[in-house]
Amino acid sequence: MTKQLDVSNIRPNVRKVEFRLKDEVVDRALSYKKLFEDKDPKTSELKFPDLVFFNVGDAHVAGQKPISFYRQVLAMIAYPPLMDNPPAGIPEDAVQRARVLHKASAGLGAYSGAQGLLHVRQTCAKFIEKRDGFASDANNIILTDGSYDALKIGFELLIRDERDTILIPAPGYPLYSAVIREIGGIPQHYFLEDKHQFNPQVDELKRVYEQAESKGQKIRAIVINNPGNPAGNVLSRETLVQLLKFAKEKNIVVMADEVYQVNAYDIKAPFVSLRKISKEEDIQVEMLSFQSTSKGFSAECGVRGGYIEFYNVDGNTVKEAVKLVSVRLSPNTTGQIILDLACDPPTEGQASYPLFHEESEAIMGQLRRKAKAIEDSFNSMNGTSCAEIKGSLFAFPQIHFSEKALQSAKEAGLSPDTFYASQLLDATGVCVSSGNIFGQKEGTYHIRLTLMPTEDRVKVALDRIKTFNEEFYRKYQ
Amino acid sequence: MTKQLDVSNIRPNVRKVEFRLKDEVVDRALSYKKLFEDKDPKTSELKFPDLVFFNVGDAHVAGQKPISFYRQVLAMIAYPPLMDNPPAGIPEDAVQRARVLHKASAGLGAYSGAQGLLHVRQTCAKFIEKRDGFASDANNIILTDGSYDALKIGFELLIRDERDTILIPAPGYPLYSAVIREIGGIPQHYFLEDKHQFNPQVDELKRVYEQAESKGQKIRAIVINNPGNPAGNVLSRETLVQLLKFAKEKNIVVMADEVYQVNAYDIKAPFVSLRKISKEEDIQVEMLSFQSTSKGFSAECGVRGGYIEFYNVDGNTVKEAVKLVSVRLSPNTTGQIILDLACDPPTEGQASYPLFHEESEAIMGQLRRKAKAIEDSFNSMNGTSCAEIKGSLFAFPQIHFSEKALQSAKEAGLSPDTFYASQLLDATGVCVSSGNIFGQKEGTYHIRLTLMPTEDRVKVALDRIKTFNEEFYRKYQ
Secondary structure (H helix, E strand, O other), rough: OOOOHHHOOHHHHHHHHOOOOOOOHHHHHHHHHHHHHHHOHHHOOOOOOOEEEEEOOOOOOOOOOOOHHHHHHHHHHHOHHHOOOOOOOOOOHHHHHHHHHHHHHHHOOOOOOOOHHHHHHHHHHHHHHHHOOOOOOHHHHHEEEEHHHHHHHHHHOOOOOHHHOEEEOOOOOOHHHHHHHHOOOOEEEEEHHHOOOOOOHHHHHHHHHHHHHOOEEEEEEEEEEEEOOOOOOOHHHHHHHHHHHHHHHOOOOEEEOOOOOEEOOOOOOOOHHHHHHHHHHOOOOOEEEEEEEOOOOOOOOOOOOEEEEEEOHHHHHHHHHHHHHHHOOOOOOHHHHHOOOOHHHOOOOOOOHHHHHHHHHHHHHHHHHHHHHHHHHHHHHOEEOOOOOOOOOEOOOOOOOHHHHHHHHHHOOOOHHHHHHHHHHHHHEOOOHHHHHOOOOOOOEEEEOOOOOOOOHHHHHHHHHHHHHHHHHHOOO | OOOOOOOHHHOHHHHHHOOOOOOHHHHHHHHHHHHHHHOOOOHHHHHOOOOOOOOOOOOOOOOOOOOHHHHHHHHHOOOOOOHOOOOOOOOHHHHHHHHHHHHHHHHOOOOOOOOOHHHHHHHHHHHHHHHHHHOOOOEEEEEHHHHHHHHHHHHHOOOOOOOOOEEEEEEOOOHHHHHHHHHEEEEEEEEOOOOHOOOOOOOHHHHHHHHHHHOOEEEEEEEEEEEOOOOOOOOOOHHHHHHHHHHHOOOOOOEEOOOOOOOEEOOOOOOOOHHHHHOOOOOOOOEEEEEEEOOOOOOOOOOOOEEEEOOOOOHHHHHHHHHHHHHOOOOOOHHHHHHHHHHHHOOOOOHHOOOOOHHHHHHHHHHHHHHHHHHHHHOOOOOOEEOOOOOOOOEEEEOOHHHHHHHHHHOOOHHHHHHHHHHHHHHOOOOOOEEEHHHOOOOOOOEEOOOOOHHHHHHHHHHHHHHHHHHHHHHHO
16 A cells, blocks of 8 residues: 555655755865864864865854844844833934834734735835835835745746746846746746856846747746856846846746845946836836845845736736735735845934944945955956956856866766866865856856855865866866 | 746746635725725724734734844844944843854855854754754754745755645645745645644545555655644644654655744643654655744744755755755845754843743743634534644644535535634624635635734634624534
8 A cells, every 4th residue: 555645655846846056066065064063183184174065154153243223123122021111222213213113013922914014015105215226116026035935936926837937037046947937837047148248138037938838838937147156247237128128028026036135236237127227217117026035235034035026917817925924824924024124224313223234334345345355266266267356255267277177077977067066075175056056047157155154265265276276277288 | 039037937836836825805905904904994894993903923023022022132133333332221131142143154244154043044944953862963053034935945855746745634734835836846635623732634535645646646755743833733642653654764854844833722632843753753755844933922023034954864855955045146145143042042041031031931922822712612612613723833623514504504605614704704804714715625715813913812712703603503514
């Protein structure tokens, strides 16, 4: 008798989900880490004194401190007696903010309604209005447990059957394809190239669209990730206009994954939302746009806050989405509180502003410098190059392999990028992600680095990478 | 050209989801509430001085205070400087606990791994071991954003296609059928009856099973909710043994929704887990069991904490479940912290114990007294009766309608239970839920009350209900 929950007997779509952010290289790095933690004598056989996890996307794990204002407010809401007797050093405006949010939520322990707290949705709507220059409606916003949850709502509305197809970027974050497969649709990659600074090209989109259509697929939407993970790109206004025109021409939904919108580092290449351009250029498309507490400078990943905004979408469909989330009664309250604070941080003149400004600017400055250091480093070495890192929290340098190196990778049974990452780890203790995890145009190979390690550790890692890379280059020349 | 997100063009399963906890009666109560808030002169036309929301399942909204220990620990983790300089009155063991959890989590802002923090899973495993008398494995536990999330993982593993069927209780919480429909399976009710104190009967299960099978449905699992919402039942050991034998005979999975396990009020009818009985009676079935932070005495609904434990389930299927949740990277950290504290609260001898004991016992005592008052009240009135309220946070008294009352309800175009609830609201300001929201055996009618209003308000409401009911009874006799 087959067991009901035998793995051969579970939902097929669950088995079809593929998701990995780690490969054998990261697994090995973690086993090295354990050796160091256990003070294992085997560490003396390693070629490096310690590890640098240049693959980790979690700022707080990498040592970044939370923004004080956010956490002061949260702590007082968590334990309300603190609002009456604030601990020393907590500014008055933080106390006031805690009172407002505590009242609006009936506390952390209360359900907040399926759509999330109206107060927080109104804060998000004002944030969007300030960003784009025209109003957003709090009724069209659903607060979520992080952007995963928000994206999933979008995909679930869109995918009707197994022909339904979503265009997603490659390189791109593996979440998209995993969720699309879980729901039973087809994730279809469009490729971004270094030579275009990872700006999507309409020719490529048309190629992919037509190929998919010719196979009987029904293209429902395009995901645009700007600023982008892992490419570190911030899309040009011209590119965004072209993308909107393409979506309008094909009558497909635009899913604007703009969770890294605060993470734009180049004053000459600011982030502009697709929503704003759609309005300004009068290119009306159905649009879902996404935000998260996990990014920006605060990187509050663990609290799981985010939103989906429906723009130019049938009101009855928004109602269906609200019905869908109503089954779970409420997104988590902590994520909503942090989202509120991130969308409406202290402003000049408020008591919390000086510290908030200092902390956030310090983090942004570090991110900017780390991005520049990584970019410069990979553009100065033999056999590597790096597109401009204008945004997000990642770098995606390209490794150009010689025929000899490609042959050696093949013999080792590894993708060339994994071959490089693997040797890099064993030679230097620097752990990076292989580009193939994120997808890459055929015949190109990359590694992904995050901007999370401290500046000191980034410098250490880049020095080690340089030494390794020059040796790798010489060896396989 | 049809819009992609026109409501006619979205995923059919989304449209099929039905979920409501409110009906027109609750909507009207909310409109009355607004009149009172706005000090609208129209309130003088109402027959009552204020409202009692006897339908609301949110203890914190109803005025219950959070457990101090939980929130003290959470506040210090939220704003770590408080761990070094604890505010006056925070006991040392709370500070220690915050330090341990802060270290185990790398703080609220860090991802905690897809399965949730190992530390918290180990706490849950110890809690289960203590409860059942034999070990639980932290590797078989996934921490979730509330029990909705946990139940959904179970349903998603089980439902392969549109024939797959899950047996669910009626009366029961509407979440089950909503999620099963969303995933594309069939929710199949088995009925619980007042006369059996809402203990499921094997004859009824066999009837439903055979009927479903004869239609070509494939029964995959049975949901058992104990203690039960809305019935207020705690299942007898004998019933649980029979249910396990039935599940074993039919080779179906047992989904043990035991989120109200702390809410058992009758010493003579304690909660016993299905897992414990399965082991003690050696009735081995595949089992998923569920817990939540939203229930018990702390009722921390908004933080969204919970777990699913896999018991006697193929290890590869557990791996598939972990893969599935890995896409979202992490359940929210606040929910995990509160779950840890609820599974391992202060014990005698610890500095936090006296206050914790006082607060939790006070709440449990109130719940017990409220349950008794409601039960007694409905058993003492004409035309109403109430099964013993042994557990959960609800009461589900039956209203026995005369032919005349049934006829009047029909003429009003309302289900009889809604007809009663509607008249009750307009006559007294007491808002209750109609039984048909939860399902009820044909020809029986109920209302659902929650144990959430304060004891004072429960007394006020029961008095008003009594007056109304006697008049209703006389009128339709």
